[in-house]
Amino acid sequence: MMKVVDLGLERTRYAVIDETIESRWRRVTSMQHDAVAVVTPRDRITFAELELRTDALVRELRLRGSHGARPVAVDLEPTAESVPAILATLISGRPLVMIDPQLPEARRAHIMSTSGAVPLQSILDESAATGFRFDSALEPSSSDPAMIAFTSGTSGAPKGVVLSHSMCLNKADELAAAIDLRPDDHIGNLLPVSFGAGITALIMGLMNGVTVYCWDPRIDGVSGIDDWLIENSITTTHCAPSFLRAWSDLDCGAANDDSIGSLRVVVTYGEAVHGEDYARHRSHGFARVTYVNWLATTETGVVAYNVFPPHSELPVGVVPAGRARDGKDVQIVDVNGVPLPDGEIGEIQVVSSDLADGYHGDPDRTATRFTRLGDGVSIYRTGDRGRIDERGELQLRGRVDDAVKIRGYLVEPMEVEAHIRRIPGVADVFVAVVLENDRPEIVAYVVLTKAVMARSGAEMRRELATYLPAWMLPRHFVLMPALPRNERGKVDRTALPSVEVRSTPPTLAGPAELWLSSIWESILGIDSIDREDDFFELGGDSLASTEVVAKIHDMFRIRITAAEFAAASTVKDLAALVDRRRIDPDDRVCHNTMVPLKLEGSGRPLFIMNGAGCPSTTLSTLSKALHTDRPVYALQPHGFESRGLPDRSVKASARRFIFEIKKIQPTGPYLLAGYSYGGYVALEMATQLSESGDTVEHVTVLDTRISTEAAARLAGRAGITLDPSIVDLAPQPSTNARWKPTRRTVAAMWIRTLFAGILQYPPATQWTVFLYIGGQALRKHRMRTCAAPVTVIRGATNNRGREIWSLIATGSLEFDDVDACHEDVVRQPYVRKTAAIIDRVCDRA
Structure with a gap:
């Protein structure tokens, strides 16, 4: 029967286990000879096999060749085959240097140079070639170096930390005691073994005779984790908070609150974890799980940990690190090393x-x-900041070097992160500080959930302003599909995109610019706006732009349309428009249908047909993300922003838009694109242009949805039968507003559509009216084939493939996917990929 080795944890303050890794290993193998030691998705090894292979390598490593007793570098592939090399080096008396295969070459070279390590394979090759057989090295003592563990390097170059045999064992035993390691446990190590917590979890299992199941999230992903847990009866898992969040995002199917597998403990390491992270994972099917927040450093082992049993109340915000454990005194000190009273913040x-x-x-x-x-x-x-709260628990406050004074107030990025995580829809966040015009400004790198329409930077800033002071509000929000992480799972600061910062004070010229900057500051929630700043690059969106337009009307008693704002989105350009309109209210550049988004460029223009209920500002972010050297124009429904009867069919809209684009480009070849409903119009335009003898070079369709009814009509016309597994997915034109019609408002909306274009409704109502008109037009529309080359960009829930689209696009047909919801295909952060696809198509045309 399997037994856990006696850990000997009954020890006095500051006592250390006086034992080597080899002596502990021999005790384990004498008890667990035939049991399975390590399992990966690729292979497995028993304790007996592991002992045999380890001993063979130990004999080679203890023979002193030309490399003497230099440290040994072991490449840690995610297989059980790597474990004998790890264990043999630890036992041999030569320090182990772990090399992650995914390390950048420069980082690998730094580690090899700093440690002076020799690759294991070089030692084995030399032994085989030369037959060195000098005297064996002495066996190590418990205080001898067992490992040179390199830090992640997130706060500088990686540092090689020298760990003794006793410390390696103590780290493992502290963890085993914290999770109450049992003989029948199956340890799920969801961390790369080269990560400090990953090697500790592995050593914990090996040195206690418990099977370790290794799952490298960089290789094995996350999608199969629940099945793997059940298949292998995993009882404890060890992972980074970022993996826990991805795990919680999985669809757990029909699982109820406590039905998934045998899991009893989840331990998180490496970065701050939030109570919401545990709560979401608990609701994934793990109500019976105990969560452990483990704070440790390479230099100290565990500093503190916090345990949350099943059904216990979880904290709001960052989970406290917990209490210091036996053998460790944790103190908070000032810059001179003088201990501070509980409640005060200092260095840990x-x-x-x-x-x-x-x-x-x-x-x-x-x-x-x-x-x-x-x-x-x-x-x-440690270089970390923290405090001891009223419950005697340690709370982290980030790195000493991270805290910064903004407007005279000390700001801790970790605290700002915690508040941003409270915003609905935020999946992950990292806060940094940059210098702008010689003063520090906060930058928030935000990952949003994909299930709902993404919030703009302006929206998040305004929400934060309801409970944070001005000096804690990020000036820049950078929306990203995912945060870049290094091989340890920590945020890779060097891979974060830079933000454009000013090196000179902001300038404004004239009263109009001054007043407009104050309007922008109130809506966007930031100050020090420059005349060259672009509204949409500062985080504004179509909803926020309507507020600007309304405030301009209230302040200057003039009317600016959203289309005009889209064409003049800097303070300087908008002020010039306001000044002209104040002098001559009739001084109007007609942007009823055609809206110039970008006038510079030497190539043929790109014409983008907008969604049925979308203002032209919806496409402003897309136009600014495009790098193609050509003008860009948006076309919006007639009557959307000025008096004019709207077109009530796709064909009529196509005819009007052709008339408009010929004012800019009289003859082909044309580059067309269409977003949502606009995709139908762009395809119809291509057909009408071809029928009139014009050439269409390419049509790009942005997440246009083909309904089951439309697909069935196309299939019937072609005389084919559709695969019944195709899921119904009705077209969803974007409104870019968070307003959805209800049954009670349908009748009123139908009446408003009768007067659309004649009466101008409030923005949200106007958008919905034109959305409704677009829906009516689609129900009557009969799609025709398009011979022009077509690229279809699909959002995350758009399942229409070649089987459907080949009935429409009879020429060249390509597909590209953007992993975002319908609205976010043209919004940050996903618009960068959408723009890159359009750039590629345009440059190739």
Whole structure:
């Protein structure tokens, strides 16, 4: 029967296990000879096989060849085959240096150079070639170096931390005690083994005779994790918070609150975790799970941890690190190392006899961070900020170097992150600080959930302003599909996109620019706006632009349309338009249907047909993301922003738009695109142009949805039978507004459509009226074939493939997918991919 090795955790303050990895390993293998030691999705190995292969490698490593006793670098492939090399190096008396295969070459070279390590394979090749057979090295003692563990390098170059045999075992035993490791446990190691917590979880299992199941999320992904848990009866998992969030996003099917597998403990490492992260995972089918927030550093092992049993109340915001454990004193000190009272924020330092020996080859850094007190006890200054709260729990406040003064107030990026995570729809966030005009400004890198329409930076900033002071509000929001992470699962700051910052003070010229900047500041929630700033690049969207237009009317008693705003979206250009309109109210550039989004460029123009209920500002972000060297025009429904009867069929809209584009480009070849409902119009335009003898070079369709009825009509006309597995997906023209018609408002909406174009309704109503007109037009429309080359850009829920589209596009047909909901295909952050596809199509045409 399998037994867990006696851990000997009954110890006094600062006591350390006086044991080597080899001596513990021999005790385990004598008890667990035939049990399975390690399992990966690719292979497995028993304790007996592991012992046999390890001993063979140990003999080679203990024979002193030309490399002497230099550290050994082991490439850690995500297979059980890597484990004998790890264990053999730890036992041999030569320090282990773990090399992740996914490391960039420069990072790998830095680690090899700093550590002076020799690749394991080089040692084995030399032994085979030369037959060195010198005297064996002495077996190591518990205080000898077992490993040089390199930090992630998120706050600088990776540092090689020297860990003794006793510390490696203590790290593993602390974890085993915290999770109450049991003989029948199956450890799910969801971390790369090269990650500090990953190697600790592996050593914990091996040194206690418990099977470790390794799942590398970079190789194995996340989609099959629930099945893997059940198949292998996993009882404890160890992962990064970012993996936990991705795991929680999976569809758990029909699982109820406590039905998935045998899992009893989930431990998270490496970065701040939020109570909502645990709550979402708990609702994924893990109501019986205990969650453990584990705070550790490479230099100290565990600093503190916090346990949340099943059904316990979870904290709001960042989960406290918890309490210090036996063998570790955690203190909060000021810049001079003087302890601070509970409640005050300072640097976290750890006092223990169970700390690293220092930094390999760097005595100056070691002396700066480590202080030896005698009797084997040392102090380590972590570089992290924190406080002890009223419950006696440690709370992190980010890195010492991260805290920054903004407008004279100390701001901690971690606190700003916590507040941003409270905004509905935010999946992940990282906050940084940049210098803009010689003063610090906050940048928020935000990942939004894909199930709902993304919030703009302006919307998030306004929501934050309801409970945060002005100096804590991010000036820049960068929306991203995912945060870049390094091989340890931590945010890779070097891979974050840079933001454009000013190096000179903002300038404004004239009263109109001054007044407009104040309007923008109130709507966008930021100050110091420059005359060259673009409204949409500052985080504004079509909804926010309607507020600007309304405030301009209230302040200047003049009317500016959204189409005119789209064509003049900087303070300077909008002020010039306002000044002209104040002098001559009739001074109007007609943007009823054709809206210039970009006038510069030497190539043929790109004409984009907008959605049925969308103002032209909907496409402003897309136009600014395009890099193609050509003018860009948006075409919106007639009567949308000025008096004029709307076209009530797709064919009529196509005829009107052809008339408009010929004013700009009298003859082909034409480049057309259409978003949502506009895709139908663009395809019809291509057909009408071809019938009149004009050439259409390419049509790009942006997430246009083909209904089941339309697909059936096309199939019937072609005499084919559609695959019945095709799911019904009705067209969903974008409104870009968070208003949805209800049964109670349908009748009123129908009446309003009768007067559309004659009466101008409030913006949200106007958009919905034209959306309704577009829906009516689609129900009557009979799609025709298009011989022009077509590229179909599909959003996340658009399932129409070649079987349907080939009935429409009879020429060249290509597909590209953007993993976003319908509205977000033309919004940040996904619009960057949409724009890149259109750039490629246009440049190739």
